[in-house]
Structure formats: structure tokens, C-alpha cells
Amino acid sequence: MTEAPPPPRARAEIDLGALRANVRALRARVAPHVRVMAVVKADAYGHGALRCARATLEAGADWLGTATPHEALALRAAGIMDVPVMCWLWTSGDPWDQGIEAGIDMSVSGMWALEEVVRAAKAVGKTARVQLKADTGLGRNGCRPADWPELVGAALKAEVDGLVKVTGLWSHFACADEPHHPSIAAQLGVFRKMLEHAERAGARPEVRHIANSSATLTLPEAHFDLVRPGIAMYGVSPSPELGTSAELGLRPVMSLKAGVALVKQVPAGHGVSYGHHYVTGEATTLGLVPLGYADGVPRHASGRGPVLVDGRVRTVAGRVAMDQFVVDLGGDAPKPGTEAVLFGPGDGGEPTAEDWAVAADTIAYEIVTRIGARVPRVVVDAADGHT
Numbered sequence: 001m002t003e004a005p006p007p008p009r010a011r012a013e014i015d016l017g018a019l020r021a022n023v024r025a026l027r028a029r030v031a032p033h034v035r036v037m038a039v040v041k042a043d044a045y046g047h048g049a050l051r052c053a054r055a056t057l058e059a060g061a062d063w064l065g066t067a068t069p070h071e072a073l074a075l076r077a078a079g080i081m082d083v084p085v086m087c088w089l090w091t092s093g094d095p096w097d098q099g100i101e102a103g104i105d106m107s108v109s110g111m112w113a114l115e116e117v118v119r120a121a122k123a124v125g126k127t128a129r130v131q132l133k134a135d136t137g138l139g140r141n142g143c144r145p146a147d148w149p150e151l152v153g154a155a156l157k158a159e160v161d162g163l164v165k166v167t168g169l170w171s172h173f174a175c176a177d178e179p180h181h182p183s184i185a186a187q188l189g190v191f192r193k194m195l196e197h198a199e200r201a202g203a204r205p206e207v208r209h210i211a212n213s214s215a216t217l218t219l220p221e222a223h224f225d226l227v228r229p230g231i232a233m234y235g236v237s238p239s240p241e242l243g244t245s246a247e248l249g250l251r252p253v254m255s256l257k258a259g260v261a262l263v264k265q266v267p268a269g270h271g272v273s274y275g276h277h278y279v280t281g282e283a284t285t286l287g288l289v290p291l292g293y294a295d296g297v298p299r300h301a302s303g304r305g306p307v308l309v310d311g312r313v314r315t316v317a318g319r320v321a322m323d324q325f326v327v328d329l330g331g332d333a334p335k336p337g338t339e340a341v342l343f344g345p346g347d348g349g350e351p352t353a354e355d356w357a358v359a360a361d362t363i364a365y366e367i368v369t370r371i372g373a374r375v376p377r378v379v380v381d382a383a384d385g386h387t
Contacts, residue, residue, distance in 0.1 A: 008376050008378070009258060009259060009261070009290045010256075010257065010258035010259070010290055010291050010295065010375050010376075011256075011257055011258070011375065011376050011377070011378045012046070012254055012255070012256050012257075012371050012375050012376070012377050012378070013254065013255040013256075013257065013344075013377075013378050013379075013380050014047050014048060014051070014052075014253055014254055014377050014378065014379050014380065015251070015252075015253050015254075015255070015380050015381065016051065016052075016055045016253075016379060016380070016381045017380075017381045018235055018251040018252065018253045018345075019047075019052060019055045019056065019059070019233065019234065019235075019253045020055050020056070020058060020059035021059075021251060022232065022233050022234070022235050022250050022251060022253070023036070023038065023055075023056050023059035023060060023061055023229075023233055024059050024060060025249050025250060026216055026217075026227075026229045026232060026233065027059075027060050027061075029216060029217065029220075030216065030220075030223050030227055031220075031223065033225070034223045034224070034225060034226060034227060035062040035063060035207065035225060035226040035227075036060065036061045036062050036063070036226070036227055036229065037061070037062065037063035037064065037065045037086065037209070037226055037227065037228045037229075038052075038053065038056035038057070038061035038063070038064055038065065038229065038233060039064075039065040039066075039228055039229065039230035039233070040052050040053045040056070040064055040065065040066060040071070040075075041065065041066045041067035041068070041071055041230070042067065042071075042369050044234070045230065045231060045234050045365065045368055045369045046254065046296075046368045046369045046370070046371045047234055047253055047254055047368070047377070048377050048379075049066075049071065049074065049075070050074070050075070050078050050080075051379060052234075053075055053080060054080070056233065057080075057083060062083075062084070062226075063083065063084045063085070063086060063207075063226065064080070064083055064084070064085045064086070065085075065086050065087075065088070065228055065230075066085065066086070066087045066088075067087070067088060067089040068087065068089055069087050069090060069094050069095055069098070069099055069104070069106075071087065072085050072086075072087035072099065072102070072104045073095070073098055073099070073102055073104070076102040076103075076104070084105060085102075085103075085104050085105065086104070086105040086106075086107065086131060086168070087099065087104050087105070087106055087107065088107035088131075088133065088141070089107075089141070090106060090107065090108075090113060090116075092112065092116065094116075096116050096117055096119075096120035096128070097120040097123055097124050099120075099128075100117075100120055100121055100124050100126050100127075100128045100129075101124055101126065103129065104129065105129045105130070105131050105167050105168060106128060106129065106130050106131070107130070107131050107132075107133050107141075107170070108130045108131070108132055108133065108151070108155065109132075109133045109135070109141045109142050109143050110143055110147070110151065111147075111150065111151060111154060114130070114151065114154055114155055114158065114164075117130055117158075117163075117164060118158050118163050118164065121158075121163040121164060122163065127162055127163060127164060127165050128163065128164045128165070129164075129165055129167045130155065130164045130165070130166060130167065130168075131166070131167055131168030131169065131170055131205075131207075132151060132152065132155055132166060132168070132169050132170075132198070132203075133170055133171060133172075134148060134169065134170070134171040134190070134191060134194045135171070136171040136172075136187040136188075136190040136191045136194065136210070137174055137183055137186060137187045137190060138171075138172050138173065138174040138187075139174070140172070141172075142171060142172070145190060145193070145194060148194055148197060148198075149197065149201075152197065152198045152201050152203065153201065155203075156201060156202050156203060166198075166203050166204075166205055167205060167206045167207070168205050168206060168207045168208065168209065168226075169194070169195055169198055169203065169205045169207075169208050170207075170208065170209045170210060171187065171191050171194075171210045172210065172212065173187055173210060173211075173212055173214070173215055173222075174187065176211075176212055176214035176215040176218070176219065176222075176238075177214040177238045177239035177241065177242060178239070178241060179218060179241055179242065184219070184222075187210070188210070188221065188222060191210055195208055206225075207224075207225040207226040208224040208225050208226070209224055209225060209226040209227065209228060210222055210224065211223050211224070211226075211227040211228060212227075212228055212229070212230060212238075213228075213229045213230050213231050213232035213233070213238045214232075214238040214239065214242060215227070216228070216229045216232065217232060217238070217242060217248060218242060231364070231365050232248070232250060234252070234253045234254065234368065235250045235251045235252035235253045235254075235345070236250075236252060236353055236354070236364045236365070236368060237250070237354060237364065239363075240354070244352075244354065245345075245346075245352070245354070246346070251345055252343075252344060252345045252346070252352060252353060254343075254344075254353070254368050254371070255341065255343065255344030255345070255350075256291075256341070256342040256343050256344070256371060256375070257339055257340065257341050257342070257344075258289050258290055258291050258339075258340050258342070259290070259336070259337045259338065259339060259340070260287045260288065260289060260309060260334060260335075260336055260337065260338045260339075260340050261288045261289070261290045261324070261336060262286075262287070262288040262336060263285055263286070263287050263288075263329065263333055263334060263335070263336055263338075264285065264286055265283065265284070265285050265333075266280055266283070266284060266285070266286055267280070267283050268280055268281060268282045268283050268284075271318075272286065272317045272318040272326050272328070273302075273317070273318030273319045273320075273321060273325070273326055274318070274319045274321060275318070275319055276318070277302070277303060277318050277319055278303060278317045278318035278319075278326075278328075280328065283331075284328055284329065284330055284331055285328075285329040285330070285331055285332060285333050286317065286326050286327070286328060286329065287309055287314070287326065287327045287328075287329045287334070287338075287340070288324055288325075288326055289307065289324060289325050289326070289327060289340045289342075290323065290324050291323075291324065291325065291342070291375070292320055292321045292322045292323040292324050292325060293320055293321070293322055294322045294323055294372060294374065295323070295371065295372045295374050295375050296367075296370035296371035296372045296375070297320050297325065297342070298320070298356070298359075298360035298362065298366075298367070298370070299319065299320045300359075300360040300361055300362065301316060301320060301356060301359040301360040302316055302318065302319040302320045302325075303315070303316060303317070303318065303319075304316065304359040304360075305320070305325075305342070305356060305359045305360070306342075306351040306355050306356070306359065307327050307340050307341065307342055307351070308340070308341040308348075308349060308350040308351065309327060309329065309332075309334060309338060309339075309340045309341075310329070310332055310334040310338055311349070312330075312332070313349070313350075313351065314327040314328065314329060314330075315327065315328070327340070342356065343355065343356055343367070352364075353367040353368050
């Protein structure tokens with residue numbers, strides 16, 4: 001009989017059952033006619049784009065969303081062919097022709113992009129699917145209101161010529177994660193005016209959309225034809241102001257775990273890790289966790305990051321190093337190999353990604369997204385009870 005391989009030194013467990021449940025919970029928050037775009041950019045926020053894309057579609061997602069063309073093309077190359085895929089972060093010289101061939105909805109924010117799309121459409125002899133993005137106040141990508149008539153007019157002319165099809169009109173919120181922020185109503189007002197202009201000019205989009213995770217959860221008036229949940233789909237609250245994951249009816253999908261590599265006794269006054277920013281106050285035991293900032297553990301959480309070891313939440317002792325960090329076990333002496341849980345759903349007493357975000361003075365998006373490729377993803381499925 002072949003023995004099972006030893007567990008990895010560290011792993012990020014990905015609970016696809018939780019992911020599917022979150023998608024169903026988010027779908028339940030929108031009207032029946034509103035479609036759901038599952039955002040799987042940045043390797044599905046570190047969770048694995050292909051596996052998550054397939055799980056979200058199983059749970060009822062209608063569209064997939066990516067940032068870069070290569071992310072979108074990878075989904076098509078993996079066999080996801082009959083689902084609309086949108087890609088919104090294009091730069092000059094990107095593979096517009098491949099996007100057209102693959103039937104990807106390509107976001108256009110200015111005349112330069114429309115011109116590149118039109119050239120590519122002529123070259124490949126196919127109609128490009130484009131979505132015009134409006135900058136309603138975020139101040140990043142998107143077409144400003146003053147330039148909108150020119151872009152809309154040019155896009156509709158290219159549509160008459162059979163070179164493009166305007167499939168969507170869309171925008172993005174700046175502060176939807178801050179309830180009652182005045183910019184929310186202001187952006188909605190601008191978006192409605194820009195929609196009205198485009199539709200009066202002859203645009204007949206398949207979808208109009210502006211709602212990210214926060215707006216999906218809290219702003220039904222912003223749902224229009226489609227919502228774009230990202231971080232909420234992975235069971236992470238978009239912001240503390242909106243509530244915890246549990247309060248929002250979501251379950252975190254990723255759990256980060258490692259086996260303690262070393263346990264040793266040290267005397268009082270013993271310096272720990274680089275710079276000796278932590279010195280033991282009394283004789284104690286130290287545990288070495290084989291994860292570091294090269295794996296995505298934030299160095300900014302040095303001295304503050306919480307870790308569950310042997311039934312108790314400990315704190316990172318001293319600086320997080322590239323490959324490892326230390327916890328003070330307070331005299332406890334668990335065996336090497338004992339599981340250390342950096343974050344997970346929280347229902348087993350372990351910290352959450354939100355707890356690490358507080359410790360590192362950042363947002364929970366960054367905690368899950370930054371977990372590096374050196375940490376293997378191990379798929380579990382709580383709904384089916386298997387790995």
C-alpha cells in the first residue's frame with residue numbers, strides 16, 4: 001500500500017463549498033433579473049482563478065470578471081467558453097485581437113482604446129464586444145463626463161460599421177464601503193446621467209453596472225442589470241463598517257495554516273528575531289512558524305499578528321522574516337508539527353483575515369490576495385466533506 005504523502009509545511013486551504021454558498025447568498029440579495037458577475041481577478045484574490053471560476057458558475061454566477069487580458073484569455077484556454085467574460089484593465093499594445101477572437105467583453109475608457117479595438121476588429125474580421133466605462137467620480141480608469149459624448153458617438157459609429165458591439169455601460173464606486181458617504185449618491189447621479197446620454201444616442205447595452213461587493217450588499221438602488229461581487233464572494237467583509245463576514249451571512253473561503261517547525265526553551269532576556277524588537281520577559285518557550293513575508297505574511301504585523309497554536313491565540317514575537325516568524329508560547333510546549341492557524345473562518349477560535357488586516361494596518365483584501373505561490377493551495381469542500 002502506498003503511504004499518503006506528508007502534509008505540506010504550510011498550506012492555504014480553499015473551501016469551495018463556502019465559495020458556492022457565498023455566491024448563492026449574494027445572489028439572494030439581488031432581484032431575479034439582476035445578473036451576477038463573479039470577479040476572479042488576481043488569481044481569484046489568491047484563491048485560484050480556474051477552480052473558483054468553475055465553482056461560482058456551479059453556484060449560479062452568470063458572468064466572470066477579470067482585470068488583465070491574460071487572466072481572461074486563461075479562462076477561455078481552460079475551456080470556459082460559453083460564459084460571458086469581461087476584462088477591464090487594458091493597456092496600449094495589449095492583445096485586443098485575441099480578446100476579440102475569444103469573445104471577451106473588453107472595457108474601453110477612452111478614444112485611444114476604442115481606436116485600438118477598431119484596428120484589431122478590422123484585422124481579425126470579427127466584431128469586438130466592448131463595454132464603455134464611465135468615470136463617475138473614482139478618478140481612476142474610465143471616461144470623464146466631458147469626454148463621454150465623443151466616446152459614445154465614436155463607439156456607436158463603429159457599431160453601425162459592424163466593428164464593435166456596445167454590450168455594456170459601467171462604472172465603479174470610490175466609497176461604497178463607507179455607508180452614507182456623500183460620494184455614493186453623487187456617483188449614482190452622474191452614472192444615471194451618463195447612461196441616459198448613451199441610451200438617448202442609441203446605445204442598447206446588454207448590461208449596465210456599477211455595484212461592487214459593498215454595493216451588492218448594501219445598495220439595491222445601484223444593482224441595475226448586473227452586480228460584481230469580488231471580496232465578498234470569498235467570504236471576507238469589504239470593510240469593518242459593513243459588519244463581519246458572519247454578520248453579512250458569508251463564510252471565509254481561505255484558511256492559512258502551517259506546522260510548527262521548532263519548539264525550544266529560552267531564558268528570560270532572550271532576544272527574538274531580527275533587531276531584537278522582542279525580548280522575553282521570563283523563561284518561556286518559542287515556536288517557529290515556517291511562513292514569512294515571502295509567503296505573504298505582512299512584515300507590518302510584526303509583534304502584532306495573531307496565531308492559534310495548541311488551542312490558544314498567540315502573537316508574533318519580534319519581526320516577521322522572509323521565510324519564518326516566531327511566537328512566544330508562554331511556557332507551553334506543543335510538539336513540532338502542531339498546527340498553527342494564522343487565519344480562517346474564526347469559528348474554531350482562530351483569527352480571521354480581518355484580524356490580520358487590523359494587525360498590519362491594511363485591508364483584508366490584501367491579506368488573502370498576497371499569499372504567495374510558495375504556499376500550496378489545498379482544496380477542501382465543506383459541503384461535500386472531502387479534500
